[in-house]
Amino acid sequence: MKKIIIIFLLLFISKVFLFSEVDALEIVKEIEERQRSSGDYKALCYVKNIERNKEPKVFQVVVFRRDDDNKFLLLFLKPREMKGKGYLKVAKNLWMYDPNTGKWVRRTDRDRIGGTSSRSVDFGESILSEDYNVRYDGENMLGKIKVYRIHLTVKEGVADVLYPIIDLWIDQEMKNTLKREEYSLSGKLMRTIYYLRWTKKYNEMKKDYVLYPQEVRIFDELKKGNSTINLTKTIDFKPLEKNIFTKAWIESMSR
Amino acid sequence: MLKLIRIAFRNIIKNRNRSIMLGSAIIIVTAILIILMAVTSGISDTMLKSSTMLMSGHVNIAGFYKWRPTSAGPLIMDYQNLKRLAIENIPEAKCVVDRFMSWGEIISDFDSIHSAIWGLNFTEEQELKDVLKLADKRDYIEDYKPVPGEASTAGNLDELKNPGNIALFASQAKRLKVEAGDMVTISVPTRRNVWNTKDLRVCAVLKDIGITVWPAVYGTKDDISDLYRFGENMTGKIMRYLKSKKDVVKVQNRLKNLIGDEGYRLMEEESAPFWKKLDRVAKEEWTGQKIDITTWEDEISFMKWIITTFNSTVLYFLVVLMVIIIMGIMNTLWISIRERTKEIGTLRAIGMHRNRVMMMFMIEAFILSAISTASGILIGSGVSELLDYLKIKIPYEAVQNFLLSDELSLIIKVPNLILAFLIITILSTMGAVYPSYRAAKMKPISAINYIG
Numbered sequence: 001m002k003k004i005i006i007i008f009l010l011l012f013i014s015k016v017f018l019f020s021e022v023d024a025l026e027i028v029k030e031i032e033e034r035q036r037s038s039g040d041y042k043a044l045c046y047v048k049n050i051e052r053n054k055e056p057k058v059f060q061v062v063v064f065r066r067d068d069d070n071k072f073l074l075l076f077l078k079p080r081e082m083k084g085k086g087y088l089k090v091a092k093n094l095w096m097y098d099p100n101t102g103k104w105v106r107r108t109d110r111d112r113i114g115g116t117s118s119r120s121v122d123f124g125e126s127i128l129s130e131d132y133n134v135r136y137d138g139e140n141m142l143g144k145i146k147v148y149r150i151h152l153t154v155k156e157g158v159a160d161v162l163y164p165i166i167d168l169w170i171d172q173e174m175k176n177t178l179k180r181e182e183y184s185l186s187g188k189l190m191r192t193i194y195y196l197r198w199t200k201k202y203n204e205m206k207k208d209y210v211l212y213p214q215e216v217r218i219f220d221e222l223k224k225g226n227s228t229i230n231l232t233k234t235i236d237f238k239p240l241e242k243n244i245f246t247k248a249w250i251e252s253m254s255r
Numbered sequence: 256m257l258k259l260i261r262i263a264f265r266n267i268i269k270n271r272n273r274s275i276m277l278g279s280a281i282i283i284v285t286a287i288l289i290i291l292m293a294v295t296s297g298i299s300d301t302m303l304k305s306s307t308m309l310m311s312g313h314v315n316i317a318g319f320y321k322w323r324p325t326s327a328g329p330l331i332m333d334y335q336n337l338k339r340l341a342i343e344n345i346p347e348a349k350c351v352v353d354r355f356m357s358w359g360e361i362i363s364d365f366d367s368i369h370s371a372i373w374g375l376n377f378t379e380e381q382e383l384k385d386v387l388k389l390a391d392k393r394d395y396i397e398d399y400k401p402v403p404g405e406a407s408t409a410g411n412l413d414e415l416k417n418p419g420n421i422a423l424f425a426s427q428a429k430r431l432k433v434e435a436g437d438m439v440t441i442s443v444p445t446r447r448n449v450w451n452t453k454d455l456r457v458c459a460v461l462k463d464i465g466i467t468v469w470p471a472v473y474g475t476k477d478d479i480s481d482l483y484r485f486g487e488n489m490t491g492k493i494m495r496y497l498k499s500k501k502d503v504v505k506v507q508n509r510l511k512n513l514i515g516d517e518g519y520r521l522m523e524e525e526s527a528p529f530w531k532k533l534d535r536v537a538k539e540e541w542t543g544q545k546i547d548i549t550t551w552e553d554e555i556s557f558m559k560w561i562i563t564t565f566n567s568t569v570l571y572f573l574v575v576l577m578v579i580i581i582m583g584i585m586n587t588l589w590i591s592i593r594e595r596t597k598e599i600g601t602l603r604a605i606g607m608h609r610n611r612v613m614m615m616f617m618i619e620a621f622i623l624s625a626i627s628t629a630s631g632i633l634i635g636s637g638v639s640e641l642l643d644y645l646k647i648k649i650p651y652e653a654v655q656n657f658l659l660s661d662e663l664s665l666i667i668k669v670p671n672l673i674l675a676f677l678i679i680t681i682l683s684t685m686g687a688v689y690p691s692y693r694a695a696k697m698k699p700i701s702a703i704n705y706i707g
Contacts, residue, residue, distance in 0.1 A: 110444055160448045185451035185484070188440070222362045222440055222452070 024136035041065040052225030084254025099254035117228040263619035285631020293639035297664035311554035312494025359443035363431035374479025390425035410435030410459035420458035581686035588690035600702025613695035620687030
């Protein structure tokens with residue numbers, strides 16, 4: 001009798017564990033699919049950077065993406081002293097252009113965009129399901145909202161992901177990410193991100209809506225008191241000029 | 256000749272006021288030169304001593320490892336074998352240590368700094384321990400008020416022997432607002448380019464040494480290895496300190512042959528610190544390991560400008576002062592010749608040869624210069640010794656960084672004293688050549704009839 005109970009128990013645990021993992025991965029994939037924008041992408045954003053003991057700074061930036069070709073461009077429009085500064089990423093190579101010196105410098109994804117708590121990945125396409133192992137960590141409440149807790153750990157052999165461990169809080173009903181915690185390899189909390197507002201826009205090419213976070217708040221957990229607010233004002237899926245993801249195009253913007 | 260020396264002496268004593276004035280000028284210039292030379296020697300010695308202990312061995316086995324063609328790290332694999340080679344084949348070595356060199360962000364509850372981080376095995380680092388000193392609490396704690404009976408320093412550098420500890424310099428501790436016992440977080444990207452962090456306890460706050468170490472902190476090899484997820488067979492640099500710096504080139508060449516014979520790939524010789532090579536190496540196509548045998552001069556070559564600048568400044572001062580002195584000597588001798596025109600005429604009339612007249616004035620200038628320069632050297636040496644003994648604190652951080660020390664250090668070197676004596680005496684005597692020549696050229700009849 002004891003043996004039967006143990007066998008049933010083991011079967012139950014393995015079943016729960018197995019289904020949960022598949023479900024978690026599916027949830028992440030579903031979220032990424034809803035956020036995926038086929039073709040080109042253009043967004044006008046405001047970035048507010050708050051650092052302890054310093055005056056807050058607000059930047060206006062425009063983000064261009066062509067995810068199918070792994071191309072990304074972020075260009076500063078305001079304030080005047082930052083105008084023309086840009087980040088260009090083609091495949092895994094990221095460069096930064098400084099119009100004051102007229103020089104290009106090779107950077108990594110670790111680079112703080114304009115000295116803020118944002119990284120280039122915060123404006124790019126989410127590919128968590130490709131780079132991370134996904135584990136379902138159960139249900140929880142985030143305020144009054146019922147959420148799934150999902151735990152991600154970077155896959156063996158995957159390089160160039162900034163944070164090897166991520167925890168997600170996903171709205172059970174809307175299937176939107178509400179909170180994200182990013183950890184270092186040693187398990188120290190590095191950033192906490194709150195996705196305060198999600199909105200959607202119809203994409204002709206995708207023949208579906210594209211979901212995007214309208215307001216994101218990023219808290220630097222190492223440097224307490226430092227945070228960044230990313231506000232996406234407008235997005236556009238119209239085809240972009242072909243030469244837009246080139247160094248020459250960015251240089252021309254500051255002339 | 257003795258007669259001429261006697262006459263020259265008598266003239267110096269007879270024209271006491273003029274001699275004292277000119278002699279004083281030479282004494283002052285010499286003393287200033289000696290002090291400047293002592294300061295330059297002090298800076299040079301402090302810099303070399305500090306930098307070789309803090310940043311480089313006399314000869315180093317360094318190099319780069321490239322996992323991918325686009326990235327490089329200042330690392331050497333299989334370091335135990337290389338260290339064994341160094342120990343077994345370099346009898347000139349005083350000690351052999353190995354360290355990790357890295358770069359990261361150090362974060363406290365109040366602020367953060369980017370800094371070079373040395374990972375070391377402190378039990379091997381007796382020489383380094385002699386250079387590092389605990390800082391006075393006043394140097395890094397704002398508004399610190401000493402409590403009677405309480406030690407002015409805090410922390411224990413020996414705790415650096417155990418993982419989990421870190422030693423900061425006073426200027427860094429001040430910026431981060433931490434003191435011994437506080438925790439800081441080190442944040443670095445690993446070789447897989449993911450973030451890693453480690454919380455470390457500040458075991459000691461060290462006296463600032465200058466730009467040789469700033470910005471740099473000391474942690475343990477184990478912690479740095481764990482932060483970067485380095486393997487057990489990896490290190491950053493094997494540093495060998497030799498009994499005599501004269502053996503550097505000999506040891507460097509021997510190591511190149513030895514390591515080359517062992518089948519390691521060697522980098523082309525380039526006199527630059529590792530961080531100046533990093534960018535170029537990262538752009539090269541090769542992958543794997545390349546060993547770089549460097550000397551202390553390569554590793555601190557970027558700092559040579561400090562000594563060059565200071566030496567140039569001293570030289571500039573010396574030239575200006577010497578021009579003034581030569582003009583003074585010429586002027587004094589002109590006056591002397593004018594006052595003694597009749598005497599010259601008489602000496603010529605009773606049969607003194609022109610050359611001897613010229614020699615007489617030259618000897619006079621030489622005696623005055625030699626005595627004054629020697630006095631200047633004595634005074635300059637005395638002042639330098641006194642200033643060094645007083646260990647005068649340098650109040651400005653910028654000057655501290657420039658001088659690589661928070662206190663003024665002056666070192667008197669005998670070759671410098673001999674050099675100063677020869678330069679000033681010869682140049683001052685040379686200043687008398689033209690007036691002496693003019694005196695010797697005078698016709699006896701016109702000199703006797705001269706009304707001055």
